Amino acid sequence: MGDPRLEMLLDKEAIRDCIHRYCRGIDRADEAALLSSYWPDAHDCHGAYDGPVSGFFDRVRTAWARRPRNIHNVGNILITFLESDRAAVETYFIAFQRGRGADGVERQVLLCGRYCDVFEKRAEEWRVLKRTVVYDWVDHQEPPSEGEAERFGPRHPIGAAWPDDPLYAMLCDNG
Numbered sequence: 001m002g003d004p005r006l007e008m009l010l011d012k013e014a015i016r017d018c019i020h021r022y023c024r025g026i027d028r029a030d031e032a033a034l035l036s037s038y039w040p041d042a043h044d045c046h047g048a049y050d051g052p053v054s055g056f057f058d059r060v061r062t063a064w065a066r067r068p069r070n071i072h073n074v075g076n077i078l079i080t081f082l083e084s085d086r087a088a089v090e091t092y093f094i095a096f097q098r099g100r101g102a103d104g105v106e107r108q109v110l111l112c113g114r115y116c117d118v119f120e121k122r123a124e125e126w127r128v129l130k131r132t133v134v135y136d137w138v139d140h141q142e143p144p145s146e147g148e149a150e151r152f153g154p155r156h157p158i159g160a161a162w163p164d165d166p167l168y169a170m171l172c173d174n175g
Contacts, residue, residue, distance in 0.1 A: 011087070012079050014126045015119050019091050022128070023072040029064040029161035038128045039120060045132040053128075064161065068099025074115075085121040086129075090114050098143055108144075112137035 018037050025034025034057070038044070042053040049056050076092035093115060098108040113135040120129040144151055152158050157166045 008081065011081070011121065011126065015079055015087060015089055016077055018119070018126055018128065019074055019077060019089075019115070023074060024167075026060065027070045027072055028159075028165050028167070031061070031162070034060065036127070038131075039122070042128055043130045044128075047133060047135070053131075062102075063099065066100045067161070068097060069159075070099075071096045079119075082118075087119045087121075087126070089117040089119050091117070106143045108141040110137070110139040110141060111135060 021033045022037035024030055025032075025037060038053045040053070043051070044053045044056040046056055049059055073094045074091050076090075078090045080088045082088055091114060093111075093113060095111040096108075097111065098106070100106050113133060116132045116134055117128050118130040119126050148158060159165055162168060
């Protein structure tokens with residue numbers, strides 16, 4: 001058996017990596033990254049949605065079809081191991097979200113809160129088994145009136161959904 005302190009550090013890093021994959025998945029409309037952050041039998045309590053993670057994924061796909069712009073930033077990740085294969089994880093987040101709702105109205109909101117997760121390790125992999133999103137701050141904002149070309153000006157490239165974001169070209173570059 002290896003050093004248990006090293007094993008704990010490796011487990012913590014795997015949990016952090018999973019949280020970051022979730023953010024990439026949501027922000028870049030990267031379905032593979034999003035799906036890889038939850039166990040298929042996970043439960044998600046995410047604001048207006050509370051149920052099996054498959055239903056949350058359906059809601060996300062519907063939102064992605066309206067081409068939103070999202071940025072999630074996470075920090076203050078506190079990990080408490082409950083057992084060798086189970087951890088309680090509190091992750092603070094800040095999310096900037098803009099997009100059209102199902103009613104066609106464009107909205108922009110700044111959200112701050114915490115992901116209160118139960119992570120489970122299966123076959124050496126950590127993923128979310130149960131997530132409750134706790135909201136600590138909501139700021140509804142007026143969406144900008146001008147388009148992205150005017151707002152971003154000469155700042156290029158502009159972030160995009162999978163596979164068009166420059167990140168994916170970098171990940172595929174073998175040179």
